[in-house]
Amino acid sequence: MSNKDTPPIQPVSGTVVPRYAGPSTFCRLPELRDVPYCDVAILGIPFDNGTSYRPGARFGPQAIRQASRHLRTNFHPAYDTEPFRQIQVADAGDVACNPYNIEEAIGQIETAATDLLDKADALVSLGGDHTIAVPLLRAVNSKFGQVALVHFDAHLDTWDTYFGAPYTHGTPFRRAAEENLFIDHSSMHVGIRGPLYSRDDLARDAELGFKVVHCDDLQSHGVDHVVKRIRDRVGDHPLYLSIDIDVLDPAHAPGTGTPEIAGLSSRELVNIIRGLQGLNLVAADIVEVAPAYDHAEITSLAAATVAFEMINLMVTRGS
Amino acid sequence: MSNKDTPPIQPVSGTVVPRYAGPSTFCRLPELRDVPYCDVAILGIPFDNGTSYRPGARFGPQAIRQASRHLRTNFHPAYDTEPFRQIQVADAGDVACNPYNIEEAIGQIETAATDLLDKADALVSLGGDHTIAVPLLRAVNSKFGQVALVHFDAHLDTWDTYFGAPYTHGTPFRRAAEENLFIDHSSMHVGIRGPLYSRDDLARDAELGFKVVHCDDLQSHGVDHVVKRIRDRVGDHPLYLSIDIDVLDPAHAPGTGTPEIAGLSSRELVNIIRGLQGLNLVAADIVEVAPAYDHAEITSLAAATVAFEMINLMVTRGS
Amino acid sequence: MSNKDTPPIQPVSGTVVPRYAGPSTFCRLPELRDVPYCDVAILGIPFDNGTSYRPGARFGPQAIRQASRHLRTNFHPAYDTEPFRQIQVADAGDVACNPYNIEEAIGQIETAATDLLDKADALVSLGGDHTIAVPLLRAVNSKFGQVALVHFDAHLDTWDTYFGAPYTHGTPFRRAAEENLFIDHSSMHVGIRGPLYSRDDLARDAELGFKVVHCDDLQSHGVDHVVKRIRDRVGDHPLYLSIDIDVLDPAHAPGTGTPEIAGLSSRELVNIIRGLQGLNLVAADIVEVAPAYDHAEITSLAAATVAFEMINLMVTRGS
């Protein structure tokens, strides 16, 4: 890594190369190997063997990158940023995960993310199913220490095991709690809804330290209220943002494995994210895009937009 | 039917058999023949010959059952229920309806529902097109007497005839009114919107006793207001709930025959239903799911969720 | 053109010919050649060579007409109109546009629209991509003089050129401004959202005279507020309404070329349009429906409904 005084290498411009052409990196950004330093790295994690219902999130990273071609990225008025001029962002490609051995895959992801955080100041991961949050949190903890965790999802993802397996897409945050990977008094779930596996689910979840912003809170109290709750809870802690695309309503994100009706609109989600400006976001993931169930790219476009919003948050952190 | 002191036979557990495996009954519940008594029976009515535009609701019951595999059903926090532990619910299979003779089909549905209500205390029907509400209301009246009717739909469904046919999916509630199948001062439509076949449609509908909660009322006054209007009107009467999936916006329910834009979100619909706890719900239907126009199961998942919410209402009735 | 004392020739009735049968004109209206006079003409403009990302809006007019079969058009309670009884509406067919020469196509559209406005008092155009707004505004100006322009879109469409081309779907309103085709102090964009090509985009747009109702304003202030802002700005001027279907959220309108998440719901859009009753709407377009990306006709149904709402506005103008 070298001198940050040189201006960032920017994405291929849509005024020179039509957006449907050119590199397949996220937002047509440079590859990691092509930049002298890296403020934010984008990492694809094509792993879906922790899925309990509709599989296919292994194709998520490619689909999100393809959908990111839609984005106009020069200036974001909601943040007053020119993100790719202000910081160097680069696409680090995909982690090679063993599709037949979950533990080995988790190790591969942890190693890849740890190595990458040697080269990059912050990380945005493209899943893959939610299992990947465990190794990502490990890597992030090893660089930043314990983090505040804000988790957008229709589901709690704090169950203990499925079919005896400790590492699945329904259990990452129990594992993370057991390993003390997040600051319990600064963490929360947002967008939770629907029936549960057990009457005890919510109580057990609370024992881990989580607060819950139910989807109905949004309906009743509005975006600004939710934003305030998140900001109050996170404070100045380094923040890890984990967004399961199924936090969106299936109308907005059909292409996912365990859709749940009565969810957030994409406008609500985007506006909550925009409300988090200035927080100390150090790493983030967007997971559970299953392209085989998508149509007209609406789910992968939502995920790509969310990833881009996260990058803008990183531009504004500490501001 | 036998002793209700034995605890209900529950659905196959998702922790033993993955949700994509096992029986194809609604929520993987036991078949009716396998339970000693039945509080709520689920009945499929694969009939769509009353359809005026896009047909295909004959495949609705299978699609809704398949989508119900998504549901986690152990505990519902909105009702504080463990529905399948508290009451015995069972799947009664499908009515065999003549696809070439509407009157005969109506008779078959009425007979099947009447027989079923001998064995079950309450009924949730999976359509099929809206024509089926007439024979269902007949069967329900014969057990419970006249009922309050709350009808969620984009359309009034109180037209007189289509092409000379009295029984179609646009006319059930005029037939029901003529047969005095509902309590006129306790009945209403919810979600009505869009242009009409005639300037007189609304006046004629009002003559039948209906009040209308237009979709715009929801926009203007919110869910709680709508809930109050329904509760005030229904009171303690035995309630029949008839939900045409096209009350939802096409973004939330594309898989239907006569979609109408500017409709309810699934969150609004679910929240209204949850507001009806304690009402004396004795029977319900969810109709007009046409799977050939669905994608990623979002429409059939909405219908399955609505049916599950209805069951929870039945658990809480009179509470 | 002849005596307006004869009542309008109406669409084929859905009670005589099922809606899935009969003519393929918009709302099964008469063809222009079959009416003695014409208050509002419907014009298809199958042109999409100004598209920058996903093409296919050339199939828009056919898809919108096909979807218009869904509509019940006799009486519209929101306007208290029987539109096709009150005014004569007819389908003028499609403009033949050169698909290989944008300038020639623009000339063909201008000529066709100008000729049509000799025969019809008002015009509703079915696109096609947004490039077509330029020749349509020219034709409208030549009949009505300068117009107020209200433009619903996710994007400003006031960029200068793409790849050196002055006429594209991202640039029509800069061309229109240069040609003084709209009254700058009476014009505005509604529904704008998302990141931009440049920090200067908004400033440059404002220099053209536009005000912007951002999509977030709708979230914060509601439909009535937006309606008031539009009405205040337009006043009594002859109004041109240009609606890019991508003003809707992709959940409501996936079938378009440059979708942008976090958009309007169809209910919001319809309610804003209904708020414009009495304005002097002289011409309108609905553009950017790309059927290859649609499913279950939800996008083309939204567009057909919007076109029908516009016709109702025309019935009420000056009222």
Next chain:
Amino acid sequence: MSNKDTPPIQPVSGTVVPRYAGPSTFCRLPELRDVPYCDVAILGIPFDNGTSYRPGARFGPQAIRQASRHLRTNFHPAYDTEPFRQIQVADAGDVACNPYNIEEAIGQIETAATDLLDKADALVSLGGDHTIAVPLLRAVNSKFGQVALVHFDAHLDTWDTYFGAPYTHGTPFRRAAEENLFIDHSSMHVGIRGPLYSRDDLARDAELGFKVVHCDDLQSHGVDHVVKRIRDRVGDHPLYLSIDIDVLDPAHAPGTGTPEIAGLSSRELVNIIRGLQGLNLVAADIVEVAPAYDHAEITSLAAATVAFEMINLMVTRGS
């Protein structure tokens, strides 16, 4: 009808109006009302209430017409014809069929076809489901007397009744036999395959006079052999050709109600049809296109092509 010495009015040219624009008639031909005489009329019959499994063929006529835009129609080398220069072909629109009363619908179709055959020398009907063959054969018999019937289908369609209904899409040719609507020693089925409802199906079918060219005969003996068998059997009789699109393999025609694997390729079907040049084809139908199950228009394109091939056969008849 007037002087045939004037040359035919031709379709809109694809070199003047792009094929995706212009009228929605079959092959963009003139409407019947616009031609002084008519050699071949195209009739849409949007009726599908005789369907036993997947409905939706009511949308067949519109879909076939839309797909016919693909066709280049000026010169057909396989027949050495310029069909629309040599004979006058026109689109007669759709029959309005009662969707709730099969018998009434059959009467409407018979009347419409009989009237049309007063104005047109020959008829190509676009279905709709196979029920429509009965009224069409009646109309054709009343003009031409008894006809040879060649029926392409995966299924025999000579069952007696379904659910007590005599007129369904599985029974037309038994009804036709009972009414002596075809010459039994000149008629045959082509493309039959798959298991049957009963061991007696084939024997009972043979009693009606049919010969069967099984799909396997094609595999074993080839197209020329099949062509010869048909020609030998039909001879000089006036010929009615009835083609169920499910004679094609589902790979070639997924958009149909009762697909059956192991069928004909579209190349085999087209080549058999081309082998029938010179036969005295007086009327034909192409049925069972269910667009909701199609993709990329491949089924409706196959049907449109088949209809166009039939028109070319009519040009060459008696040659």
Next chain:
Amino acid sequence: MSNKDTPPIQPVSGTVVPRYAGPSTFCRLPELRDVPYCDVAILGIPFDNGTSYRPGARFGPQAIRQASRHLRTNFHPAYDTEPFRQIQVADAGDVACNPYNIEEAIGQIETAATDLLDKADALVSLGGDHTIAVPLLRAVNSKFGQVALVHFDAHLDTWDTYFGAPYTHGTPFRRAAEENLFIDHSSMHVGIRGPLYSRDDLARDAELGFKVVHCDDLQSHGVDHVVKRIRDRVGDHPLYLSIDIDVLDPAHAPGTGTPEIAGLSSRELVNIIRGLQGLNLVAADIVEVAPAYDHAEITSLAAATVAFEMINLMVTRGS
């Protein structure tokens, strides 16, 4: 299991209950628990964690059962059988397989199949991915001893390991060879095509005893030749037939995980199967149907038809 002198319990008749209604078992057959004895059991194996590319075959059994509603099953002229009158066939439901532990899942499948073969004389399994062939062959061997194995597939499936995993969908027949689960001189692959992972693949495969009928042999020599090669090789040995749906061309079977162009048509496949009458077929599987990639059910219909053909083979075995 009881007296076989009672006639078999048959499927629900399509003349009594429309095929789109009634039980969701394969061909609407009785459940295993409802029959006093069982000649052929149908077993669903919803397992896809051995997949290397597009996952989703876990939904195969449900999709194949749903598609089997299409089938008319009373009489099969190609075999001269009335299969469900001649033998008792029943649906044994699904094996519950651990989705997170391949070895455990294999054990579960082996146990379930072994238990089932205590109750049933023969077995048709619905996959699931091809990994399941190993435990199925073990169960079959334990009842019938070593079997001749005829394997239809685009791929050899005799690779050694993937990512260190011995049990995947690309390796079952190497494992089977190592365990001596098939008679090497009586076994073969049919339909192999396309490039390979290594120059040695074919040689290593031959060492296991397989002969290969390449897809091109079919093109060159025809169905009868292929049938003869299979029959000669199998002889009188008990036969296990394993059919990967990707042996079909993607035009005929798009809904699969690793499609390979230039494959068999469904007509070729069905005709080869029909040529195997009289062989001693004791067990069979049809695998790799991934419904998320299917359309209009064409892949699952092909699989359902193949399963039904296999049952007919079992009726004729030893004849």
Next chain:
Amino acid sequence: MSNKDTPPIQPVSGTVVPRYAGPSTFCRLPELRDVPYCDVAILGIPFDNGTSYRPGARFGPQAIRQASRHLRTNFHPAYDTEPFRQIQVADAGDVACNPYNIEEAIGQIETAATDLLDKADALVSLGGDHTIAVPLLRAVNSKFGQVALVHFDAHLDTWDTYFGAPYTHGTPFRRAAEENLFIDHSSMHVGIRGPLYSRDDLARDAELGFKVVHCDDLQSHGVDHVVKRIRDRVGDHPLYLSIDIDVLDPAHAPGTGTPEIAGLSSRELVNIIRGLQGLNLVAADIVEVAPAYDHAEITSLAAATVAFEMINLMVTRGS
């Protein structure tokens, strides 16, 4: 470019990185910038403004590259090649083509291809629509002199102009003929079928020197005959192979702009290509993949496979 003595840099191995992960280049090959020399370069040409009906081939290159992940590429038994070990193949990315100016785009393609042929010995282009064949042939001529042209297509593509435009996807080979870009006595069309724009089309085409292998010749005479005709005609000349994916039947390639039924199966196409081993193939294109009309990637997989077969031909040239 440097020393060819070093072994080629190979694609990422599917045994190290799962095929759904890793680079998005064709077959996960190295980028051009990463190889010291290049025997065959892959060039994406996302241009579709020459399209006359369904647009969208601009997304072809990305879709073909994505589908190429399916391919196992180590050893090809039909050619006895290990292509990526024997020659260096690399992905040169996309040409940036002006989407609003056909002539400029053609210039950009010609320049890019000419420059690339300075660095690479042979070229495989991924379209894009068929317009691109003109600039590609110019570039190829400038390196290799006049070439034999073998053109697989449903259509002749030798019309003169469309709507006055000389460069469109229906006219490239007339332009090429006018510029003497191919050896007229060594060139031919393969797969032509269907009706034509004019009786003179075939005669005018023959004047340009083309011979035609009609699709029916394949049906009548078989693959070997067609192969021989091509080989005889091409001889030892440097060969340019241009394959429009619509030469395949729509069952095999629905994802294209102007499908034509009754086409080649993918097996026929692949076998013809394999028959061309040893010819002096210097450049090739595969065009007209329009992903918006594809499903389950079958069209893009066919195109990717064809491109890979072409590379194998290049390995064997002169052998």
